Amino acid sequence: MKNTIVVAGATGNLGYRICRELIKKEAHVKAIVRRSSDPEKVASLRKMGVEIIEVKLFNKDELTVACKGATGVVSAVTGLRDVIINTQSELLNAAIAAGVPRFMPSDFSSDFTGIPKGENRNFDLRKEFQALLDNSPIQATSIFNGCFADILRYNTPLFDVKTKTVAYYDNKTDWQIDFTTMDDTAAFTAEAILDIITPRFLRIASFRVSPDDLVALSEQYKDKKFELVDRGSMEGFSAYNKIQRLKDPEGEEQLYPKWQQAQYLYSMFLVHHEELDNSRYPDLVWSKVENNI
Structure with missing residues (x-):
């Protein structure tokens, strides 16, 4: 009997890839879409073999x-409070009401569990939803x-081809930053949602640099050695943001205002994975940094 996986946000870049990877693994995939969703993206999902569930309201x-x-x-799904808190809460409550055993939230990001409140607005919203999810009876x-x-x-x-510079903070020139391609994230997600026993958190990275x-890679792949630029202290960066x-x-009403983009950069130098779960699914092949710069 096929596993049936419901995907919300399936018309987005990551959601579409997750559907594709689930179809590869012969799962029955149901995509929840709004009536206002892009018809071309919906048609592409349907052609792939995804069952389309059109809803008037979430x-x-x-x-x-x-x-x-x-x-x-x-x-x-992606968005601000109306999506990350409100829409996901409706989806969570529906999953519980329908007796679905497992739920995977839209937490595809840096490990925000180690980031203090106020340092990243979008992560704060995910932490707020995390509290709701952890108080629910579903396996997450x-x-x-x-x-x-x-x-x-x-x-x-961080890596500016125009100015040929690489930024760092607090003397962290050797600080390893976690990067994962969307394709790798989608492939791992498909494996994890079909895995009946998973921990509360899984941490992955296609590569860490x-x-x-990045300076060494610039010399090898960009034909010029980029300049390392000291951007000051993390304390000063936080205050500036x-x-x-x-x-x-x-x-506050925009998903990626300039200060939010800066908050993401700050987060890159604040937290990184201490251990990776890449080997959990040994058949996965991870992308390399040289193919992504």
């Missing part, structure tokens, strides 16, 4: 019907994948 009653018979629910597993590897191509201060490593947030109240 409320418990509609979602409970969608979750009936499922062996697991994966949330890959969160996957922490560090940063998505594609940010290495975004010209962030330091600012020093808080000031910028106070100056931009409109950013």
Whole structure:
């Protein structure tokens, strides 16, 4: 008998990949989509073999019907409070009402369990939902994948191809930063949601690189050795981010205002995985850093 997995956020970049990996593993996949979802993305999911469950509203009653018979629910939604707290709470309550045994929240990020409140707005929302999830009767597993590897191509201060610089803080030139590709994250997620016994947290990384490593890689793959740039102390960075947030109240309604982007960079140098769970599913092949810069 096939496992039935419900995926919320299936039309997003990560959600789509999770559906694809589950189909590869011969799971029956049901994607919850709104009526306003991009019809091309919905058609692509359907062509892949995903069952489309169209809902008018993300409320418990509609979602409970969608979750009936499922062996697991994966949330890959993105957004602010209305999504991370409200929508996910409706999905969680529906999964419980439908008798689904396992729930995976949209925690695909750095390990925010070690980040103090106020240092990253988007992580604070996930921690708030985590408290709700941990007080529920369902078995939950969160996957922490560090940063998505594609940010290495975004010209962030960490690895800026335009200025040919690599940033670091608090003398952390050898600080290992966790990166995982979306494809690797999706493949691991598919394995984990089909695994009936998983711990509360799983930590993965396609590769781990330091600012020093990035300088060496720039010389090898970008034809020029990038310059290491000391950006000061973590304490000063934290204070700067808080000031910028106070100056931009409109950013509270935006998913990635500039100060939130800076908070993500701060988080990269604040926490990293002490141990990895990559070997949990030995058939997975992990991407290499040289293919992602």
